[in-house]
Structure formats: C-alpha cells, structure tokens
Amino acid sequence: xxxxxxxxxxxxxxxxxxxxxxxxxxxxxxxxxxxxxxxxxxxxxxxxxxxxxxxxxxxxxxxxxxxxxxxxxxxxxxxxxxxxxxxxxxxxxxxxxxxxxxxxxxxxxxxxxxxxxxxxxxxxxxxxxxxxxxxxxxxxxxxxxxxxxxxxxxxxxxxxxxxxxxxxxxxxxxxxxxxxxxxxxxxxxxxxxxxxxxxxxxxxxxxxxxxxxxxxxxxxxxxxxxxxxxxxxxxxxxxxxxxxxxxxxxxxxxxxxxxxxxx
Amino acid sequence: xxxxxxxxxxxxxxxxxxxxxxxxxxxxxxxxxxxxxxxxxxxxxxxxxxxxxxxxxxxxxxxxxxxxxxxxxxxxxxxxxxxxxxxxxxxxxxxxxxxxxxxxxxxxxxxxxxxxxxxxxxxxxxxxxxxxxxxxxxxxxxxxxxxxxxxxxxxxxxxxxxxxxxxxxxxxxxxxxxxxxxxxxxxxxxxxxxxxxxxxxxxxxxxxxxxxxxxxxxxxxxxxxxxxxxxxxxxxxxxxxxxxxxx
Numbered sequence: 001x002x003x004x005x006x007x008x009x010x011x012x013x014x015x016x017x018x019x020x021x022x023x024x025x026x027x028x029x030x031x032x033x034x035x036x037x038x039x040x041x042x043x044x045x046x047x048x049x050x051x052x053x054x055x056x057x058x059x060x061x062x063x064x065x066x067x068x069x070x071x072x073x074x075x076x077x078x079x080x081x082x083x084x085x086x087x088x089x090x091x092x093x094x095x096x097x098x099x100x101x102x103x104x105x106x107x108x109x110x111x112x113x114x115x116x117x118x119x120x121x122x123x124x125x126x127x128x129x130x131x132x133x134x135x136x137x138x139x140x141x142x143x144x145x146x147x148x149x150x151x152x153x154x155x156x157x158x159x160x161x162x163x164x165x166x167x168x169x170x171x172x173x174x175x176x177x178x179x180x181x182x183x184x185x186x187x188x189x190x191x192x193x194x195x196x197x198x199x200x201x202x203x204x205x206x207x208x209x210x211x212x213x214x215x216x217x218x219x220x221x222x223x224x225x226x227x228x229x230x231x232x233x234x235x236x237x238x239x240x241x242x243x244x245x246x247x248x249x250x251x252x253x254x255x256x257x258x259x260x261x262x263x
Numbered sequence: 264x265x266x267x268x269x270x271x272x273x274x275x276x277x278x279x280x281x282x283x284x285x286x287x288x289x290x291x292x293x294x295x296x297x298x299x300x301x302x303x304x305x306x307x308x309x310x311x312x313x314x315x316x317x318x319x320x321x322x323x324x325x326x327x328x329x330x331x332x333x334x335x336x337x338x339x340x341x342x343x344x345x346x347x348x349x350x351x352x353x354x355x356x357x358x359x360x361x362x363x364x365x366x367x368x369x370x371x372x373x374x375x376x377x378x379x380x381x382x383x384x385x386x387x388x389x390x391x392x393x394x395x396x397x398x399x400x401x402x403x404x405x406x407x408x409x410x411x412x413x414x415x416x417x418x419x420x421x422x423x424x425x426x427x428x429x430x431x432x433x434x435x436x437x438x439x440x441x442x443x444x445x446x447x448x449x450x451x452x453x454x455x456x457x458x459x460x461x462x463x464x465x466x467x468x469x470x471x472x473x474x475x476x477x478x479x480x481x482x483x484x485x486x487x488x489x490x491x492x493x494x495x496x497x498x499x500x501x502x503x504x505x506x507x508x509x510x
Contacts, residue, residue, distance in 0.1 A: 156352075156354075158350055158352050158354040159354060159356065161317055161348075161350070161354065162348075162350060162354035162355075162356070162413075163356075163368075164317065164340075164343065165315055165317060165343055165346070165347075165348035165417075166343070166344070166367075166368035166372060166416070166417075166420060167340050167341065167343045167344035167368060167372040167373075167420065168340065168368060168371065168372055169340050172371055172372070176367060176371055177356055177367075180358050181356075181357065181358055184358065
C-alpha cells in the first residue's frame, strides 16, 4: 500500500513523538535521582553559597563584564570608523587588529597579555580587575567593531547625503545622524555581545584570581573543591542565567518599543 | 554684480567608463525657476547632485553665488548651507522629530541657540503647513508630509538656491499635490529653484525655463510653452509623447 505525502509526514511525526516518550521514560527509570540530587542539588550546600556568590562572585563577574564592555565599545567604535575610513593605513590597521584578535582564542590572549607581557617587559598590571578586564576589552573590541561597522553600513546612504547637504562635516554627520541610527540597528547583536562577555569572564580565572576577585565560575569551582560536590557549579550556572536572561528580555522589550515609536 | 546664482561650465562626470554628463553649460539667475526634464539615465539627477557636490565632477567648474565649489580649497560644508537639497526619498532623520529634523543643522552647523533654532523651524514648518506635526517622528507622517518637512529643513538654513531631485516621484499620486503646492508657493516668493521633475504640469505652469536633457547633454531649453508645446528637437518630441501619452 502506498502512502500519500501527507500520510507519510504524519506517520513520521507520530514516530518522533513515540521515540521522545520512550527516551524520557528510559531516562526517568535509569537515572538514580537521589544520587543525582545528592551530587548536584544539595540544599545544605546551596544555602552555603549565599550570600557570597551574589555579593562577591557575581559582583566581580559584573565588574569584569562592565569594564570589558565599556572598553570594547569605545575601542570598537574607533576601529569601526577606521575600517570605514578613506585613509588606507587606518583601514589596514583596523582590519589586521580585528582579524588577529578574533582569530586567537580568548584564553590564549588572556594568558599572553596577563602573563606573557609582564614577563617580557617587567611591567606589572596595576590590579587584578585591570589585568582581567583589559584583555577582555581588547578582544571584545574586535567583535564589536565588526558589529558597529555593519550597523553603520546598514544606515541608508541618503542619510549621509542629507546630512552633508545641510552643511554638516563628515564627522558631524557621523556623530549626529549615522551613529545614533547604527546603534539602534545593532542593539540586539550588541546585547548578544554583552551576554557573551558575561560568560567569557569565566576564563579570567586562569590568571589566578585571588579570594577577593573571584568570579562566578571560579567561585563555583572553589565550592566543588570545598564540598567535594557539584552543587556549587549548578548554583553558579543558575546565577549566570539570572544575569543573562533579564538582559535578553530587556532588549526584546526595547526593540518592541523602538518599533512602535518609529513605525 | 551679475545676477547669476548658479554657473556650470563644461561640466563632465564619468562613473568608470560611463560618461553621464558630457559638457554641461548652465547659468541660473536669481529668482529663476528652472525645470530639468528628460528620460531616466539622461544625467539630470547627476547634474543636480553635482551642483552641491554630492557628486564630484570629473572636470569643469561649479560656481554658486560667485564661489567656485570645484576649487579644491573651497569649504564645501560652508558652501552647502546656501544650497537647499530635497531628495526623492525625503531622507529625513528617522530618529528625530520633525522639529529636530529642521533644527539639527541650525544648531550644529550654524551654531544657533536652541530657542532661536526652534523659532526658525516653527516658521518653516508653518510655511509647509505642518505646525501641528512638529513633534511627530517621520515614521508617523505620510510621504507627502515627510517631503514637506524635508523642504522645511532645507529652507531653514536660508539657502539662496533650492535643488529638488524628483521630489514627488516616490509619493502616492494623491500626495503629490501638497508638495507641488509648497514648491509653487516657493517659486512665487522668488526662490531660485533647480527642479528635476517628471511633473510636466508643474514645469509648464511654474518654470521660467525648461531644460530637456538626454544622454548627458542639454538637448533643448527655453520657455516652457516652447519646449513643452513646440519642441524643436526630435528627442524632445519623442520624450514628451511618451510621457504625456499623446500623439
């Protein structure tokens, strides 16, 4: 008996449903739930994470993220403008910078700047926050520069022409007309960049953070060592989610609002 | 002093191997309304964009009010404040209200105070009949309203010449009239205007002179009644026949 196309599609769909149910049932029966909750969701340990995980670890993560982002945004804007410049050496410099820093893993850049440079030059980082946030900013700048450049290029050409025809200089037109519109366009990818940065701060701990400058991930790892239990990592993961989820929601809200105003 | 406001001499413009303007000579005197008509690709928009140097001519000179814009030492930003430009796509700044669109260049370029700029902008918005839309964003305005704000924005700078680049071509037919009415009243007030248009009625009734362009040269020019009513060049006849759908 031959089946019609729709019948075949339906059959496949039921098959997928059934397979999912079977997989779930197997999971429920196979997993040792008491062992799992003992190793990952131990209430006594969860309680002990607070309030330090918020007042110290999350705070440090946010400090690293904030300075990494502000630095990355400022430098990224300069790099984006250099990439769009008429002056060739500017374009070459920006393109090289972006390609190099995007092509090297953040972990390696962190180690080179955090350890390599002080060893090579004898110069030392003023403090852990700068040592961690500066490499983060330098790498973020490379990504943000490309985002900003795309945003600037997405502003219709007529906007620059209208601004110039009113007597604005190129830089005046950029500041007053083009960049504000570009930032509206790139708000979502820029926030995405911020969220990525929150998560990337977890790599800073390879630089050997101290008790006071521990970020969320290191805090969780230290907890694992202390309690011989995975619960602290789960709690750290949840705190990351508490930081990132409202942000993505906020942007979704801002986008809806901007659309309503500008429609 | 002569009354020549815009003077183009042997103007040529090439995009790569494609020569779009092939030696244009044109003088526009104070208060004159010149309409430029011609088939698409004839170079009329490029000509207009060369007047305020949005396109850099390949050779030849552009002079406005006695200042040579093609001179490499010319301060183009300053010179452009006396040339108002209105675009086919309006090009209002979408992140600013109508009022802000009109005041931004007054404040940032001419360095007027906010209150001074808003006074001027208020007058110009009233002139185009949009006082009550001052606080609206472009997206909240119809195409015709947007174009009138764009005209107010250009007028606020106090230009000596207004350039219109197919200002009504992107509008729904029922919105064209309002914009043409504003342009007509401007002409009646004595504004010097260079108008690239497909509106033959406007050219016939408002222009002091009509220029027919094709293939980068001025084929024919003269009084509207002559060029539109009794063209002497075959190309003009063909173009008018196709546009007006007669003959």
